[in-house]
Amino acid sequence: MNARTLTVPGRARARRAANSSFVEAAARWGFVARGVIYLLVGALALHIAFGGSGRQADRGGALTQLSEQPFSSVLLWALGAGLTGMALWRLSEALFGAAGADGHKARKRLLSAGRCLFYGFVAYSVLAFAAGESSSGSGSSDRQSQDVTARALELPGGRWIVGLAGAGIVAAGAWIAVRAALRKYRKHLKQGGMSRRTRRLIDVTGVAGGVARGVLFAALGVFVLSAALSYEPEKAKGFDDTLRSFAETPAGPWLLVLVAAGLVLFGIFSFAMARVRRV
Template sequence: MDTGVSARTGRLRARRVARGSVVEGAARAGLSARGVIYLLVGALALQVAFGDTGEQADRDGALAELARQPFGAVLLWALGVGLVGMALWRLSEAVFGSVGQDGRSARKRLGAAVRFVFYVVVAFSVLSFAASQDGGGGSSDQRSRDATAGALEVPAGQWLVGAAGIAVIVTGGWIAVRAVLRKYHDELRLGRMSRRTRRLVDVTGVVGGAARGLVFAVAGVFAVRAAVDYEPERAKGLDDTLRTFADTPLGPWLLACVAAGLVLFGVFSFAMARWRRV
């Protein structure tokens, strides 16, 4: 009897360890894939800021740039698989809870579920690109305008688009505030970092997170304007949103600063892949 119970306990423990190892690997692969995308988008936005406007500064532009590199097809598939890992990690958090004192709370699980859906969409788009080597659905700007136009046609469409825009603005503000307050410290294994490494991670986390939040918020503002004016053309994807920064009185320098922030967020994602508690 005791031997049987011990055997079952051992098997359960082994399964937990195996599942934990799989989830941890998926999470770190996903965070690394996110880092690659932000590095490429930021680099493309820097090119736009300094006069090279030949490429889209969005996910499709980043994927096209990656495809042109040696072994580009392999890199694209690896990126897509990494993002599938990110989605699976978020799904596991929604089902089983995440690390931390309130990791099993309904709020945390709901947030994980939303991220799961988001990364499923992103992973699908990357894998579709890898399979066809073609953006297929046009630029992020055109997709945003098409989606906005479709949403405006449904009953209460203006309210729906406006609410979605406000949600994106709030999300952007939340991302930026959390970054400035260094809330990501709760998710990192700080004890494994040297003091110098921690300072470098803070630079990338604060500046990169603030830049990412700003881009989200500005995109949300354009969605709200599209709803208020009933003009789908006012909605902007990532490429047009970034180019808008160059149209401010600060000119291309503001875009360059935001682009550099996105590059730093890419570096921060790699730091998260290395030191995040999963």
């Protein structure tokens, strides 16, 4: 019996552990938490589109909105716990492979690792905000983006680093939008027991919401690219300024309305995924 054979049972046990009820519950609660954030950001952006100003349409604005609700502390800690659950689920996929025939491939695992890092950072910022460090979660995404860009531009080859990061964000946005338009999410659904109405809801929210999310990320990447090309970090934008920039296009505020409504739909789509996605 060789070493490779000896490792198979261990890998199988690890995979079963990764698919435990705890990890599944963590993943589903993570989808709910993601849905809450996108629902609030979309609602704030709609408020801006129809003439409101006030709160920023980004994660900081969403957390501030939650902090003003009854039982705000419970809501914020629950949100942070859900996002932590999402990060743990993605970590289990990176370590042991995701569900599906090709879930063990290196490309899928690397993608899960990247998502783990992203949701880990978001979870940390939300939990820090819940613990009373308001600057950790509710700071301006626009200022944060400009500060990071400024520091990166000061590095050797900084313009190339920022430019490649911007191009990567544009590519990621296009990838998100195209996959949503092609309904790639369908292969992750639990097919049994879904009604026609549920399928229709998932398709409407999944396509419209995913495309809007992709457009937002792509536009954000364009601003990062612009900052690199002009060597002006203030041209980088966060979610709030990127969303507001849609209202400055020839389409006027209606483009912002469409994107904002799409983000609300993506929030609803995330709620649906909490119930019907295979984990």
